[in-house]
Amino acid sequence: MGAGSRAERTTTAVGGRPVLMLVVATIGFGLNFWAWSLLSPLAPALARDLGLSAFEKSLVVAVPVVVGSLGRIPIGALTDRFGGHRMFPLVSLATIVPVLFLGFAGDTSLVALLAGGFVLGIGGTVFAVGMPFVNAWFPPHRRGLANGIYGVGMGGTAVGALTTVALVDLWGTPTPFLVTAVCLAVYALIATLVLRDPPGGTTQAEPFTHRLRTALRMPVTWQASALYALAFGGYVAFSVYLPAYLESAYALAEADAASRMAGFVVVAVVMRPVGGWLSDRLGPVSVYSASMAVVAAGAVVQSFTPPLMPLGTVAFLVMATGFGLGTGAVFTLVPLLTPPERVGGVTGVVGAAGGLGGFVPPLVMGAVYGRLGSYAVGLIALAVVAAAMVGFTLTTVQRGVRAHRTPNHRDLDGRFARPTGPRFRRGGRAHHRRQYLRARRKGTPP
Numbered sequence: 001m002g003a004g005s006r007a008e009r010t011t012t013a014v015g016g017r018p019v020l021m022l023v024v025a026t027i028g029f030g031l032n033f034w035a036w037s038l039l040s041p042l043a044p045a046l047a048r049d050l051g052l053s054a055f056e057k058s059l060v061v062a063v064p065v066v067v068g069s070l071g072r073i074p075i076g077a078l079t080d081r082f083g084g085h086r087m088f089p090l091v092s093l094a095t096i097v098p099v100l101f102l103g104f105a106g107d108t109s110l111v112a113l114l115a116g117g118f119v120l121g122i123g124g125t126v127f128a129v130g131m132p133f134v135n136a137w138f139p140p141h142r143r144g145l146a147n148g149i150y151g152v153g154m155g156g157t158a159v160g161a162l163t164t165v166a167l168v169d170l171w172g173t174p175t176p177f178l179v180t181a182v183c184l185a186v187y188a189l190i191a192t193l194v195l196r197d198p199p200g201g202t203t204q205a206e207p208f209t210h211r212l213r214t215a216l217r218m219p220v221t222w223q224a225s226a227l228y229a230l231a232f233g234g235y236v237a238f239s240v241y242l243p244a245y246l247e248s249a250y251a252l253a254e255a256d257a258a259s260r261m262a263g264f265v266v267v268a269v270v271m272r273p274v275g276g277w278l279s280d281r282l283g284p285v286s287v288y289s290a291s292m293a294v295v296a297a298g299a300v301v302q303s304f305t306p307p308l309m310p311l312g313t314v315a316f317l318v319m320a321t322g323f324g325l326g327t328g329a330v331f332t333l334v335p336l337l338t339p340p341e342r343v344g345g346v347t348g349v350v351g352a353a354g355g356l357g358g359f360v361p362p363l364v365m366g367a368v369y370g371r372l373g374s375y376a377v378g379l380i381a382l383a384v385v386a387a388a389m390v391g392f393t394l395t396t397v398q399r400g401v402r403a404h405r406t407p408n409h410r411d412l413d414g415r416f417a418r419p420t421g422p423r424f425r426r427g428g429r430a431h432h433r434r435q436y437l438r439a440r441r442k443g444t445p446p
Contacts, residue, residue: 018138027153033155037161039102072127088191092126228350267320288325293322294322300379301315305375
């Protein structure tokens with residue numbers, strides 16, 4: 001019996017529990033991402049207080065991003081081994097330590113900031129915990145939407161951007177760190193009491209190195225990593241660099257630029273579950289290709305630095321929409337092409353690629369602007385990469401998807417395979433679709 005059938009039976013047997021697991025996991029994702037992003041809003045003030053150079057300020061912001069991205073590889077493998085119900089509270093409790101250190105002692109020197117930021121990267125690894133956990137609770141035809149809803153937790157970075165500076169202004173530097181630490185502690189307790197792996201779920205006893213090697217040998221790992229490096233990396237890059245871009249290109253005030261960045265983040269976060277939902281119906285290949293075509297179009301328009309209202313704003317929101325849809329599509333593709341017991345390991349590698357994909361573009365954009373005094377070249381490069389990724393998706397990724405088709409179930413690219421059994425020799429695709437939907441309503445394979 002396949003993993004999809006087991007997930008169907010689990011969902012039926014436990015009623016609404018998958019929804020509860022999804023909600024608790026999403027809250028944990030958001031809280032840990034909130035903690036992960038605490039240093040970014042405070043970087044300008046910290047740079048002024050400590051006399052940091054531009055490079056040192058960038059380093060303070062970048063260290064948690066890099067550690068949180070690379071750390072997803074071992075955390076994903078550990079989730080395969082020990083289960084998400086254990087890893088969520090463990091990661092949340094571990095993140096409290098650097099949060100409190102940074103709030104009460106970490107702002108005294110550059111070394112303290114870098115040390116605290118390094119350990120703070122643990123919060124960014126939580127993404128690799130939730131993906132295999134959520135996948136295990138939902139059947140294949142619902143995983144796209146479920147993963148997309150879980151991905152809303154990345155909006156925790158927007159919470160940090162909107163609240164951190166305000167809390168510091170009201171009650172001092174330790175306040176946002178203390179509030180976040182309390183929230184993480186309460187969440188860790190709730191997660192310990194509430195979260196459970198699905199009935200019939202199994203954990204893997206293989207050594208970490210073996211699981212990692214297995215994940216790295218799978219074609220889907222590298223394909224999805226490339227797709228996610230652009231989709232999620234683009235989201236991360238703009239969420240980090242957009243305020244600086246708007247201040248330089250449009251002479252916006254710091255507060256105005258930050259609020260517009262928050263709008264970009266909100267659109268991308270909202271569109272992520274939409275991308276998963278559409279991928280469940282149209283197929284992840286179609287959705288991802290369309291989303292990157294949208295990103296390419298928006299980048300070309302913005303490369304001319306049009307007036308911010310309305311054309312520039314529309315271009316950025318179009319790109320946010322494309323990045324959000326694309327991230328939802330990638331993590332509909334991963335569980336469809338990956339054995340259930342390998343989802344955590346693959347997710348860790350893919351998540352790391354996405355985080356690192358967001359680390360490089362700000363450096364490129366800053367270097368290009370410093371040399372040419374214009375962001376046009378960087379935006380055109382984004383458009384070219386997005387267009388190339390559309391071609392890669394429609395060729396290489398599509399071939400991998402077709403290799404995983406089954407004759408009696410929905411194709412992974414959103415279409416139905418040609419009927420091969422005697423029950424489906426007459427009537428063609430329409431007849432097959434009716435038979436499939438009838439069997440799906442009954443809860444049995446056609």
